[in-house]
Amino acid sequence: MWLGLTPASLVAMLVVGGVLFIACYLIDTYFNSWVYVIVDWSDRNYGFFINTVSTAVCGLAIFSGLIIRYTHRYKYIQIVGLCTRTMCVKEGIWSWARILGYQAPI
Structure with missing residues (x-):
């Protein structure tokens, strides 16, 4: 077993991961539907916007992961x-x- 990985830390890790997973998808669903209802864009422009936001978030996640890796x-x-x-x-x-x-x- 890895050092420092106790049953309590494993449970905490799973709980935090689950809560963040649910919260992230709730925020994304609310934001996407809010943009679709409020902003008067065509379906094509709405799709471009949502895809751009998703790509930017993925790029920032890689950058943040590298920062976490090097700074701890x-x-x-x-x-x-x-x-x-x-x-x-x-x-x-x-x-x-x-x-x-x-x-x-x-």
């Missing part, structure tokens, strides 16, 4: 990634809302 600071990189993703989604939604003329309820 996965916890800090996860926190930075989570904060970045949250801010980007929030800013993206508010930017589109401003462009489309939505006002916040008073």
Whole structure:
């Protein structure tokens, strides 16, 4: 058995991996459907946009994996990634809302 891999750490690893898997697909499904409903694009342009986003996320995942491999600071990189993703989604939604003329309820 590998050093440091105890049953407790294995269970924690599986739980965190499962939660991240479910959360990632929920966010992707919500974002894709939100773009499809809100933005007035043809199906072709919508497909281009979603494929571009998916490709960019895969490229960033490889880059992030290399950073984790060389720095061994996965916890800090996860926190930075989570904060970045949250801010980007929030800013993206508010930017589109401003462009489309939505006002916040008073």
